[in-house]
Amino acid sequence: MARRKKIYEGKAKILFEGPEPGTLVQYFKDDATAFNAEKRATIEGKGVLNNRMSEHFMTGLNTIGVPTHFIKRLNMREQLIKSVEIIPLEVIVRNVAAGSISKRLGIEEGTPLPRPIVEFSYKDDALGDPLVTEEYIIAFGWASQQDLDDIVALALRVNDFMSGIMYGVGIRLVDFKIEVGRVYDGDYQRLIVADEISPDSCRLWDLKTGEKLDKDVFRRDLGNLADAYTEVANRLGLMPKNVGNGTGPTLVS
Numbered sequence: 001m002a003r004r005k006k007i008y009e010g011k012a013k014i015l016f017e018g019p020e021p022g023t024l025v026q027y028f029k030d031d032a033t034a035f036n037a038e039k040r041a042t043i044e045g046k047g048v049l050n051n052r053m054s055e056h057f058m059t060g061l062n063t064i065g066v067p068t069h070f071i072k073r074l075n076m077r078e079q080l081i082k083s084v085e086i087i088p089l090e091v092i093v094r095n096v097a098a099g100s101i102s103k104r105l106g107i108e109e110g111t112p113l114p115r116p117i118v119e120f121s122y123k124d125d126a127l128g129d130p131l132v133t134e135e136y137i138i139a140f141g142w143a144s145q146q147d148l149d150d151i152v153a154l155a156l157r158v159n160d161f162m163s164g165i166m167y168g169v170g171i172r173l174v175d176f177k178i179e180v181g182r183v184y185d186g187d188y189q190r191l192i193v194a195d196e197i198s199p200d201s202c203r204l205w206d207l208k209t210g211e212k213l214d215k216d217v218f219r220r221d222l223g224n225l226a227d228a229y230t231e232v233a234n235r236l237g238l239m240p241k242n243v244g245n246g247t248g249p250t251l252v253s
């Protein structure tokens with residue numbers, strides 16, 4: 001029997017009603033999907049790793065003044081978040097060509113881009129999340145010009161923050177996707193980073209070897225996805241350290 005009301009179930013996460021109005025509980029599943037859910041698997045431990053990593057990135061963003069939906073982590077798989085009205089866009093920032101931009105424009109993967117490029121896809125699984133222009137977004141009322149200016153500014157701040165964090169642990173942030181939500185303070189609306197930031201939604205390459213440490217490991221059958229995510233979490237100092245030396249309890253004087 002359900003412990004509480006399920007609000008929404010997506011491919012990798014479930015949202016439940018939160019304890020206070022305006023809050024939700026976000027539960028991270030172990031399910032992995034790719035190619036619009038044509039490829040699926042359950043990867044033990046992925047949800048725990050993504051919950052912890054998303055907490056780490058969102059907490060850092062909140063601290064430097066980039067607003068996010070994150071309130072606090074509740075347990076291994078769940079975090080308390082602000083309820084937002086999701087803007088139906090995937091906001092993608094690219095530093096290096098890879099994936100769809102490489103295919104679309106014939107740019108070799110790994111080519112640095114002249115500057116960070118922000119692009120938008122319309123969130124619709126049935127349509128395969130098609131790339132859309134700002135004209136489409138404004139004409140169809142998904143966001144206003146002011147919203148778009150704010151979204152681009154948010155996305156570029158997330159890019160600088162995440163690039164720096166990753167660089168510090170020997171990883172290149174190739175690209176990533178965020179989602180943005182609206183929250184209302186009375187009549188006043190604000191846009192905040194929502195959903196998750198994790199190796200499911202970023203491309204992360206080892207700076208020296210180019211080894212892929214993100215969901216491409218699953219998409220392209222390059223090895224064990226949980227191992228790749230554990231490597232990222234380890235470098236970020238997020239994995240619990242083994243306590244003691246295995247010889248039994250130590251007396252504290």
Ligand code: UDP
Pocket residue numbers: 090092098099100101129175176177200201202203215
């Ligand atoms: N991405 C995502 N969800 C999506 C589509 C893309 O998280 O539904 C992320 C993806 O992991 C990558 C970036 O956005 O870090 C750019 O993805 P791209 O457009 O190259 O698409 P892909 O090659 O993954 O189909």
